[in-house]
Structure formats: structure tokens, C-alpha cells
Amino acid sequence: MARYRDENRRLWDEWSDTFQSYWNANTADGELPPAPSPFDTDRAGGMAPDPLEAVAGADYVELGCGGGQGSVGTARLGADSVVGVDFSGEQLRHARQLRDFYGVDARFVQGDVTDLPLPDDAFDLASSEAAFQMVPDLDRALAEAHRVLRDGGVFVLSLPHPLYEALDAETRTLEGNYLDAGPREVTVDDGYESTLVLFDRTVADLSNALRNAGFEVNRMLEHVTDPVADADPADSDRPDVLWEVPRSVRFRAVAR
Template sequence: MSDLRRANRRLWNEWSDDFQAIWRSGTDEGELPPAPSPFADDAPGGPQPGILDSVEGQAYVELGCGGGQGSVGTAELGADPVVGVDFAGDQLQYARELREEYGVDAQFVQGDVTDLPLPDDRFDVASSEAAFQMVPDLDTALGEAHRVLREGGVFVLSVPHPLNEALEAESGTVGGDYLDPGPREITIDEEYDEVLRTFDRSIADLHGALLDAGFAVRRLIEHQRHAVEANEPEETDLPEVLWRVPQSVRFWAVAR
């Protein structure tokens, strides 16, 4: 593991309690915290039946699972077995708690997405949500994703949209450089010892890296914020410019 990855892992272990508290902050007493699956009907871009009919009965792995929300949500949809991998042990403690809250069967393993502690050709489906932008060696991470998938396996890769990341939201201007992949440093909170280091790769670079790793990209989705479906931008506290660009980009790819 690189020094940058170790620094990001230290941050996530330190940030984990606060991050998960925010994630659960909208949960009323007696309700389950959110556990969205990338394969649910309300996932960004919706399901893709032409690529994957259903995750029911499919062996699934979440790469960079954090608090396990995607793993638990996909287990709820019937995937079996379900495995979540993350490098931050404190995040995995929350993942195991969430598993028990939902009463689903999922295994959580500590490991890095560039060196997965998993056998070859083990899974039918894999996904990663907002994790690969923190990986310096994207080619190795995608190679590992390909390695653990069976031929014809489906990989859904989602990262923050690089154009969204380049915006200075308050001024409505482009403050970053779309063509500069980084690393970029983000201060989460002054009280933390580390900053978050990310890589804002262009859509072309992400697409090309998937092809080079042996994937056939079947669908590319650039989606706006979920709330745009229910709220008018002027009725929110978010800067108006954020409604004019995609929030994230999602690739549906198949292992060749």
C-alpha cells in the first residue's frame, strides 16, 4: 500500500464516527438507516436489465465498501454470497453493525482494492461507489476488480464527476483543472490529523482505464443530484451552479 493510501486510511479511521453519524442523522427512531444498492430501482440511472437482469442469487462484492451500505442493500435484493472490502477497520465495524440491523448475510473483509484478499473468478457482480477516486494506482485497482470477476461478470463503477469536483460552488466558477488528475487535497475538518487525497480523472481517462483492464463498457451515466427529482434548485440551500453539472459518473462494464 502506498504512503498516500495509508494516509487516506488513517483519515477514514479517524473520520468514521462523524461520517456515519451524518449518514444516519436523518433516520427516525425505530427506522433502519439507509442502505442503498447500486442495483435498486431508484439507483442513479436505474437498473440496466439489458446488462444485468437481477442480482438475486448472484455472488457480489463491494470494493471500498465503507460502512457497508451498498453491500447490505444488495444483500436485501437477494445477492448471495455478499462480500464487502474496505481498508479502514473502523468503517468495517459500522458495516458489521448495519448487517446485524438489517438481518442480512454479508461478510466484511479488511483489504485494499489494489490487492484484494479474494480468489480469482469468484464473483458474478462487483460495484464501487465513491472509492476509486481515492486510489493512486487506478490500473491496478481495475485489474483486481477484473481478476475477482468471472468472465461476463458485471462491474458498476461510480465516482464523483470530475467537472463537479472542479467547481467552486459558492462563486459558480471552475476553480480546478478538469485535465489535472491530481492528487487534490481536501480538508475534511481541521481537527483531523490528515487531509483526504483524491484523483479527479477525466471521463475519457476512466473509460480508457476500464478498457485497458479488460472490461467492455456497456453504459455510461452522468447523473444529477437525487433531490432534483423532488425539489426545485431554488428551494434548496445548495449553490445553484451545482444543479447544472452532473454530481457523479457511473460506468456499467462487463469483464471480457
Template sequence: MGDARTENRRLWDEWSDDFQALWNADTADGDLPPAPCPFTADAPGGSQPEILPSVEGLDVVELGCGGGQASVGTADEGADRVVGVDVSSGQLAHARKLRDLYGVDARFVEGDVTHLPLAADAFDVAFSGWVLQMVGDLETCLTEARRVLRDDGVLVFDVPHPFYELFDPASEALERSYHATGRREITIDEDYDADMVVFDRKVGDYHRALVDAGFDVERVLEPGSDDPDDYDDDPLESNRPELMATVPRSLRFWAVAN
């Protein structure tokens, strides 16, 4: 059983080209690939203007930026400075290409979210999308997020909903107990040398870790709908509309540094 960070970096370096091809599969010739900003009204759970009216003019960091879509989208929304951090050089290569396609100002650096290569008190906003479930030391990751944020800075992150993760997406059958937390390995492709390593946690585990790291939790969101027709097809085939209409697919936290 290898180190989770090393295994995940190997996987994403191998998977990055195929993953980005799937992400961009519906992009018409001549169009820009999708680069959604996580703070707009159409983001999961909607915007929260009482907490963050706008990213315009702010300094923003993405923790685990992958192919850079959210960082580029945030820069396109008017953020003053955007930095994306990721362990995968393969993903960062795609992020830089996307930045250049959009012509926005964003910097992408290789680094670990539990040891950020960034100065303290440097950002107004930090965000992360579907990354923290792959981080074994959640407490240190959130402590690092607090370190690089200024006082009253905002942290927003999404993870796969722990309850959804209990189900087999094909059979929609419950596979294990919600209380069975810890390390789990997911095979993305038999041809890849590495599997994805994730850490199953309860909703309360995320909340407690945020509070212990120095955040006030302002919103806990479970976006979704009970109508299967409200869900788009997922090119990775990891989602099932019928199951998503029954169980929330994602979990989003909004927190403020105290």
C-alpha cells in the same frame, strides 16, 4: 507527502464515527438506518436491466464498502453472497453493526482494492461508490476487479464527476483547469490528523483504464437535473443544489468483463 492509501485509511478511521452519524442523522427512533442498493431503479442513473436484470441469487463484492450501506442494501435485495472490502477498520466496524441490524448475510473484510484478499473468478458483480477517486493506481484496482469477476461479470462504479470537482462548491467559481489531473488533498476537518487524498482524472481516463483492464464499457451516465429543487440537502454540506443543477455531480460507469 504521505502514501495515499495510508493517509486515507487514517482519515476514515478518524472520521468514521462522525461520518456515519451524519449519514444516519435523519433516521427516526426505531427505524433502520438507510442502506440503499446501487442497482435498483432509484439508484443514480437508474437500473440497467439489459446489463443486470437483478442481483437476486448472485455473488457480489463491494470495493471500498465504507460503512456497508450498499453491501447491506444489496444483500437485502436478495444477492446470494455479498462481500465488502475496505481499508478502514473503523468503517468496517460500522458495516458489521449495520449488517446485524438488518439481519442479512454479508461478510466484511479489511483489504486494499489494489490487492484484493479474494479468490479469482469468484463474483458475478463488483461495485464501488465514490471510492476510486481516492485510489492512486486505478489501473491495478480495475485489473483486480476483473480478476475476481467471472467472465461476463458486471462492474459498476461511481466517482465524483471530474467537471464538478473543478468548482468551489461555496462560490460556484471555476478553480482550475479540467486538464490539471493528479493528486490533490482535501481537509475534512482541521482536528483530524489526516487529509483525504484524491486523484483528479478526466472522464476518458476512467474509460481507457476500464478497457485496458479487460472490460467492455456499456454505459457512461451523468445523472442529474437542471432543477435545483430536485436535490436533497446534503448533511456534509459538500453539495450545492444550484451548482448540481448546472454541472453533473457524479459519474457512473457500467462495464462487462470480456
């Protein structure tokens, strides 16, 4: 399993500049890059009934923070302390730069989500966006998420939907096997030596793994686009079939 983790880390260190440029491609001159929080009021899977009230004053950690967008966005909502963890030093460089752009207080540390360099019972809120599908040992990662949350702490876990990942948009058929968790290797670009290694767990497997780790899953959403608000297929150049299957799945789970 370590080799899969190391392969993904090498890929992200190599790919980070290009990926973050894609993320920021629509940023106009003089504007700050986007930094959405998973607890924004218009984000699926957020807190209920009032995300802003719940985030203000909370201690928050982003697991697999990448360029730090969720960390910075949550700091802007008023979280008391914010920590982002990622295994890629290059991704963390972008995260610190984004933090400085916004002038918020957030700490970014290098580490593995299956062995977090963080104390027990340290956070009220945690989230992970499109990261745990790269983790070979899902059970250990979820156990670590549970360990660092206080009793009653909320974990928002979002992943690419495994059905979406298996779909061939051109033929409207399943190219992959929905029931095959992987590993699946993806060549990001011919110019990179490393490949992206993914694990496409079923929705049932993800939900059960959260429960086995000690979480109470009290909300799950499958949605076509993110953000969900104001999405209009008529304004998109995506193939029609991609509007007929969920693009991602998001769990809201409480540590017990």
C-alpha cells in the same frame, strides 16, 4: 503511492464515526439507517432490464465498501453471497453493525482494492461507490476488479464527477484544473491530523482505464443528484450552479 493510501486509511479510521453520523442523520427514531444498493431499480447505472432479477442469486462484492450500505442493500435484493472490502477497520466496524441491524448475510474483510484478498473468478457482480477517486493506482484497482469477476460479470463504478470537484459554487468558475488528475489534498476538518488525498481523473481517462483493464463499457451516466428520482432544485438549498453540472459519473461495465 503507498503513503497516499496510508494517509487516506488513517483519515477514514479517524473520521468514520462522524461520517456515518452524517449519513444516518435523517434516520428517524426506530427506523433502520439507509442502505441503498447500486442495483436498486431507481438507481442510475444499475442493471437492465430488471435489476432485481439479475441480483437475486448472484455473488456480489463491494469494493471500498465503507459503512457497508451497498453490501447490505444488495443482500436485501437477494444476492446469494455478499462480500464488502475496505481498508479502514473503523468503517468495517460500522458495516458489520449495519449488517446486524438488517439481519442479512454479508461478510466484511479488510483489504486494499489494489490487492484484494479474494480468489479469481469469484463474483457475478461488483460495485464501487465514491471510493476509487482515493486510489492512487487506478489501473491496478481495475485489474483487481476484473480478476475477481467471472466472465460476463458486471461492474458498476461510481465516482464524484471531476468537473463538479473543480467547480467553485460561489464564483461559478473552475477553482481547479479539470485536466489535473492530482493528487489533491483536502482537509476534512481542522480536528483531524490526516488529510483526504484524491485523484480527479477525467471522464475519458476513467472510461479508457476500464477498457484497458478488460471491461466493455456499455453504459455511462452523468447525473446531478443521487438518487436521481424526484430531485427538485426548488426543494434544495444547494447553489443553483450545482444543478447545472453533474455531481457524479457512473459506469456499467462488463468483464470480458
